[in-house]
Amino acid sequence: MNTAASDKFAIRTSALTRRFGNLTAADAIELRIPYGEIFGLLGANGAGKSTLIKMLTTLLSPTSGSAEVGGFDIIKSPGEVRRRIGYVSQLVSADGALTGYENLRLSAKLYGLPATERGERIAGALEFMGLADTAHRLVKTYSGGMIRRLELAQAMLHRPAILFLDEPTIGLDPVARRLVWDRLLNLRHDYGMTVLITTHDMEEAETLSDELAILHAGRISVVGKPAELRAGLGAEATMDDVFIHYAGGLIHESGTFSEVARNRRTAQRLG
């Protein structure tokens, strides 16, 4: 696997901040995520989850503060960071006009996998994600779950140390969602990957996350293990209670027009 740091933390941020005009989308974020952990990032729409992921994946520059991903500074060494991460966007990023195999071959080339290894890696990733039989079909004929598994295959092809998944199960039915969860748990088990996952789904957060953070208005409200967070609110508390307590309200009441539109577009494309 593509690991580099002697540091035990896969992700380490220090006062990481991003402002858009007067809006502070991410406000002095402090995170320490150890290697091999699945870390959940929760928050209402507009809480700053996607902004944080974009900064950590080098898509967006921070206004201030710093962060290291895989042992490399996101500002000073973005290329080194990119070599060590995989990313599944909230949007549907697989190219529908290409086959699953062609999508993977593009990723293999962009990540510089040697030509001698490409075929084996692609075949392995397709097998791992249960897509070997449909590899040569156009992606636009795939189901939503298959598309998400293909995107996971693309993200893991170069064996990154850290995977960033931005609401990977949005728009999927329960069966497809379970399949994605299984593959994620297998990825961690088989390859020891660190996974940072954002989600609105409390069941998903509890099932997958070793530890999670809840963001509210750009700030981290709380960090902890799901069971400990529930216990902190009482014996009968659910993850929904935890979320409502720390995220400052109900999920469904939040979100800007563009965020809601984007989520619906994604759900529509996967559905």
Next chain:
Amino acid sequence: MKRLIRESAAIVEVELIKLVRDPTEIISRAVQPVLWLVVFGQVLAQVRGIHTGQLSYLAFITPGILAQSVLFSAIFYGIAVIWERDLGVVHKLLVSPARRTSLVFGKAVAAGFRGLVQAVVIYLIALAMHVSLRLDPLAIFAVLASVMLGSGIFATFSLIIACIVKTRERFMGIGQLLTMPMFFASNAIYPLDIMPGWLRVVAQINPLTYLIDALRGLMISGGESVHGYAVDFSVMLAVFVALLSVAVRLYPTLAE
């Protein structure tokens, strides 16, 4: 350099696969030059109102119509880039360790291949209309190189606009706004020396003028480059490099 070629080739490869799989756009874009040459060209040729030296009017405008096809095809390339942004494809490309230069250069080269299809169409129409073309391999190779370069220039320009406006609706408006003035402020359908002074100045800073000038000498028997090939290609290369460097800086902003 090897890395730039490898990464750009990966981008070009997928663009060509998509083009071959669905050539609808290319075929529909071939209709316009047919109209310009068969209708506009033939009618204006009858009028004999525009002095085009020793070339027939149809021969004079053939390189202009090829350049126009290249411009119109490439200038809307930004729409595809915005579409890729909306789909999340741009995010996936930008999170990869591939150099930004490779991603943008790959897009420009892919646009160049689209331009080559336009060149083939124009050659076929021109031959059918008995336009006297230069068919020696060197001339044809130089025409194709010019078309690739011209497509790269306008596709990269288009990508820059896409990075600035970021929505398809705004892009369509600006795209329409740019193409016709660029076409009419060039030597595509009339020579520079019959233009009013101010328009000649605009034409002199319009890269389309240099593409047409080179094509006129390379494509048409008896045609000549007014500026000289060295000037034509130097200007086009310089514009391409300048646009490429701007696009490389702006492309990552699409994912912000």
